[in-house]
Every structure is written in C-alpha cells, then in structure tokens.
Amino acid sequence: xxxxxxxxxxxxxxxxxxxxxxxxxxxxxxxxxxxxxxxxxxxxxxxxxxxxxxxxxxxxxxxxxxxxxxxxxxxxxxxxxxxxxxxxxxxxxxxxxxxxxxxxxxxxxxxxxxxxxxxxxxxxxxxxxxxxx
Amino acid sequence: xxxxxxxxxxxxxxxxxxxxxxxxxxxxxxxxxxxxxxxxxxxxxxxxxxxxxxxxxxxxxxxxxxxxxxxxxxxxxxxxxxxxxxxxxxxxxxxxxxxxxxxxxxxxxxxxxxxxxxxxxxxxxxxxxxxxxxxx
Numbered sequence: 001x002x003x004x005x006x007x008x009x010x011x012x013x014x015x016x017x018x019x020x021x022x023x024x025x026x027x028x029x030x031x032x033x034x035x036x037x038x039x040x041x042x043x044x045x046x047x048x049x050x051x052x053x054x055x056x057x058x059x060x061x062x063x064x065x066x067x068x069x070x071x072x073x074x075x076x077x078x079x080x081x082x083x084x085x086x087x088x089x090x091x092x093x094x095x096x097x098x099x100x101x102x103x104x105x106x107x108x109x110x111x112x113x114x115x116x117x118x119x120x121x122x123x124x125x126x127x128x129x130x131x132x133x
Numbered sequence: 134x135x136x137x138x139x140x141x142x143x144x145x146x147x148x149x150x151x152x153x154x155x156x157x158x159x160x161x162x163x164x165x166x167x168x169x170x171x172x173x174x175x176x177x178x179x180x181x182x183x184x185x186x187x188x189x190x191x192x193x194x195x196x197x198x199x200x201x202x203x204x205x206x207x208x209x210x211x212x213x214x215x216x217x218x219x220x221x222x223x224x225x226x227x228x229x230x231x232x233x234x235x236x237x238x239x240x241x242x243x244x245x246x247x248x249x250x251x252x253x254x255x256x257x258x259x260x261x262x263x264x265x266x267x268x269x
Contacts, residue, residue, distance in 0.1 A: 020179035024156060027177075027208070045239050053210050056178035060212075103211040103218070103247050111246030 011079030018059045018074060018090070026076055027052040030086070037084040037133040047131060050112045051076065051086060054127045057105040058090040084133045089126040156180045159187050165263055168196040173205035176213030184213070188220040197229025200262045209240050214247060221253070230254075232262040 012033055016022040030051035034044045058074045072091055079085045109116055109127070117128045157180035160171040168191055176184060191199065199220070203209070221231045232254045235241060244250040256262040 020177075023178055024175065049208070049210070049239070049243070052177060052208065056210055056212055060178050103214045103249070105211045108211045108214075108243065108247055 011077060011085075013075065013077045015073040015075045016055075016059075018072065020056070020059055023052060023055045023059055026055045026074075030076070030078065033078045033080070034084060034131075037080045038131075043084075043131055043133070046112060047084065047086065050109060050129055051088070053105055053109055053112070054088045054129070058088060058092070058125065058127075080133065082133075083130040085128070085130045087126060087128045089124055091123055092120070092125040093123070157183055159184065161187065161191070163196075164259075167198045167200050167263060167266065169200045169202060169259060171202040171205065175208035176206055176216070177208060177210050178212045181210075181212040181216045185216040185219065188216070188223070192220075192223050192227065192229075197224055197227045198266060199224060199229070199231045200234065200259060200266075201231065202234040202259060203240060204234055204236065206235075206237075206240060209243055211247070214243065214249060217253070218249070230266060232256060232266060234259055234262055 012029070014026065014029055016026060027048050031044050031048040034047035038044070055074055055076065074088060074090045077085075077087045106118060109129075113129045113131065115128075115130045119126045119128075157172070157174035157176060160173075162169050162171075170184075170187060170191075172184065174180065188199065201217070201220075217231070217233070223229075224231050233256070235244070235255050236257050241250070241255070244253065244255065254262070254265065256265060
C-alpha cells in the first residue's frame with residue numbers, strides 16, 4: 001500500500017490448528033492489529049495478553065470433541081471501528097478443563113477486559129472482547 | 134516471508150533465524166543455599182512445560198529453596214501461573230520456598246488480578262530475595 005493511502009477499517013481473521021506452538025503467532029498478530037488501532041502500548045499489551053490467554057484456553061483447555069477435521073481450528077477475528085473488537089471461536093462442548101494447579105483462565109480474562117462475553121452454542125465456544133480506542 | 138516480533142514487522146524469518154524461534158530459556162545457578170532460575174522469553178501454553186520440568190528436576194534433586202527471576206519474561210499467561218503455583222506446592226511439601234523476582238507492571242498486574250500477589254513472595258531483586266529468605 002503506498003504511503004499516505006488511508007488504512008482500511010476492514011478487519012483481519014486468522015485460523016490456527018490446535019497446536020500450542022501457534023498461540024504465539026496469534027498473539028503477535030493481535031498485537032500488530034492493536035497497534036494499528038491505538039498508539040497506547042498499554043492497550044497493545046492488554047490485547048496481546050487477553051488474546052493469548054483466550055487462544056491458549058481454546059487450544060488446550062477446552063474439553064470436548066476435538067476432531068482431525070480440517071475445520072477444527074481456533075479462529076480469531078479482529079475489527080477496528082469505534083472500538084477494537086476481538087472474537088475467538090472453536091468447536092467444543094463448552095467445558096473448560098484445567099489442572100488443579102492452574103488458574104481459572106476466564107477469571108484472568110475477566111480481569112483483563114471490562115467487555116468479555118463467553119458463549120457456548122451449537123458445539124462452538126466463542127469469546128468476544130472489545131476495547132475503547 | 135515477513136516475520137512479526139512483539140507486534141512489529143521486523144524482518145524476514147530467515148534474517149531473524151534462531152532468535153525468532155526461541156520462546157523460553159532457563160539459566161540455573163546455586164547461590165547461598167538457594168537455587169536461582171533466571172527465565173527469559175515467554176511463559177505460555179507451549180513453553181510452560183519446560184519451566185515445570187526444570188522445577189520438578191530441581192525438587193527431585195533436593196533443591197527446595199527456589200528463586201525464580203522473571204525480569205526478562207516478556208509474556209506470562211495462566212498456564213505459566215499454574216506452573217508457578219504447582220512448583221510452590223511441591224516445594225512447600227518439603228518445607229521449601231519459592232520467591233519471585235518481578236518489577237514489570239504488566240506481570241505484576243497478572244499476579245494482582247489472580248490474587249497470587251498474596252500467595253507469592255515477590256521481590257525487586259535477587260539480593261532482596263536472598264536477604265528475605267535468610268541466605269548467608
């Protein structure tokens with residue numbers, strides 16, 4: 001894109017296999033998009049942490065039917081508008097499993113963002129978050 | 134192919150080479166009856182098992198007083214917190230201790246949100262941690 005061309009408001013979406021080594025890539029993409037939305041490094045860091053946390057839960061912490069089907073992915077969608085909107089989704093039965101030593105990941109997410117909605121519907125778990133930009 | 138680091142497009146994957154792929158490194162040393170683990174990189178769902186294994190090995194070898202230096206940690210999620218909590222439980226079973234070194238606001242915030250700031254002894258430096266635990 002030539003320098004000076006207005007940036008698109010259209011969002012980005014990526015999908016990864018349920019492989020823990022790919023969560024870092026999702027975090028990096030989330031931080032890059034957040035940086036487009038706001039110059040605040042505090043916000044960028046918050047988005048990076050929240051997206052990484054949600055993605056990690058979906059990759060490894062959600063119990064349920066995990067298949068080898070091509071669409072068994074964790075999907076991330078980010079849109080920049082009046083706010084920065086982030087959603088992640090994956091196939092699951094909605095139950096979060098974690099060891100007795102682990103911290104409730106939804107609790108950490110709730111502490112990271114004021115706007116968090118977790119839904120379980122039709123075999124899909126979805127996390128929606130947004131930040132003022 | 135462009136590669137992204139800390140949210141910034143910064144070069145090709147080939148240019149970054151190994152550095153781009155290194156997620157977590159652990160340097161361990163012994164000092165005044167304590168074992169210090171200096172952690173660098175990102176502690177997440179992928180790398181946390183490496184830290185968990187190191188702590189387990191140290192405990193199995195009879196090292197019950199650990200100081201974990203998080204000053205060079207760029208990222209910590211609930212999986213990493215779980216590893217620290219699990220390690221603390223193991224050490225306490227041997228009347229041991231775990232102390233953390235952390236001054237980064239972004240990490241301290243995570244400890245506060247999860248109320249683990251009340252569980253862990255968090256110090257500003259290795260010297261402070263050694264002094265607090267009565268090292269001589």
